[in-house]
Amino acid sequence: MSDKLDHGDCVFPPVEQALTEPNGLLAIGGRLTPRCILHAYRSGIFPWYSEGQPLLWWSPDPRMVLYPDQLRITRSLRRTLAHSSFSITCDRAFARVIGACASQRRDDAGTWITADMISSYCRLHEMGFAHSVEVWNGEELVGGLYGIAIGQVFFGESMFHRCPDASKMALVHLVRRLIVCGFRLIDCQVASAHLASLGAIEIPRRRFISEIDLWCESQATGSPWSDLVGNGQVTGD
Numbered sequence: 001m002s003d004k005l006d007h008g009d010c011v012f013p014p015v016e017q018a019l020t021e022p023n024g025l026l027a028i029g030g031r032l033t034p035r036c037i038l039h040a041y042r043s044g045i046f047p048w049y050s051e052g053q054p055l056l057w058w059s060p061d062p063r064m065v066l067y068p069d070q071l072r073i074t075r076s077l078r079r080t081l082a083h084s085s086f087s088i089t090c091d092r093a094f095a096r097v098i099g100a101c102a103s104q105r106r107d108d109a110g111t112w113i114t115a116d117m118i119s120s121y122c123r124l125h126e127m128g129f130a131h132s133v134e135v136w137n138g139e140e141l142v143g144g145l146y147g148i149a150i151g152q153v154f155f156g157e158s159m160f161h162r163c164p165d166a167s168k169m170a171l172v173h174l175v176r177r178l179i180v181c182g183f184r185l186i187d188c189q190v191a192s193a194h195l196a197s198l199g200a201i202e203i204p205r206r207r208f209i210s211e212i213d214l215w216c217e218s219q220a221t222g223s224p225w226s227d228l229v230g231n232g233q234v235t236g237d
Contacts, residue, residue, distance in 0.1 A: 015059040024060030061205035072199035097144040101158035151216040182221035
């Protein structure tokens with residue numbers, strides 16, 4: 001593992017140099033500039049650290065991903081979607097979504113979304129790279145997710161819920177729109193039982209890198225971020 005990241009050129013060590021314990025730790029330091037963050041995602045790397053820690057960059061092996069056409073919707077979730085009165089929007093409240101994700105993780109043992117990360121990702125949103133999906137109960141924001149879109153890949157960052165299944169609803173609507181627009185892959189970063197229950201799988205890092213090399217260079221056939229609004233209903237399989 002490299003001790004330091006090149007501050008000026010955003011040059012990362014090869015991902016093959018990442019540690020196996022802790023799994024994927026690749027580099028320490030650098031800056032959370034939009035340029036560095038986008039270069040990191042494009043290279044199969046992401047920032048992940050807690051408040052008070054130095055900036056840490058990761059590329060775990062294996063990598064958890066969700067292929068959009070493999071999304072798994074359980075019967076109970078399908079019932080929730082079919083009878084929900086919640087509304088779904090996109091890019092209407094990015095700062096509120098990332099703030100809610102940060103608040104939900106403050107009590108977790110894992111990563112907390114720091115103030116610097118919030119500022120950097122809000123800048124990426126202004127630049128058109130970072131996007132959010134929001135779930136509303138009337139005027140109340142009850143769930144959502146956010147991430148980075150490059151080519152035909154959506155790099156998922158975090159999700160939150162304040163009502164049962166609200167984050168899952170956001171993911172279902174996102175996936176369905178990504179499919180329409182020709183997206184090929186959703187990066188879920190590290191494994192979790194929650195993501196696995198929705199159809200996410202682990203793949204070798206080498207395969208992940210080869211897939212993002214291909215699909216980050218391919219353009220989507222439309223914009224998933226325009227007119228993403230609905231009443232929570234999902235039809236079809």
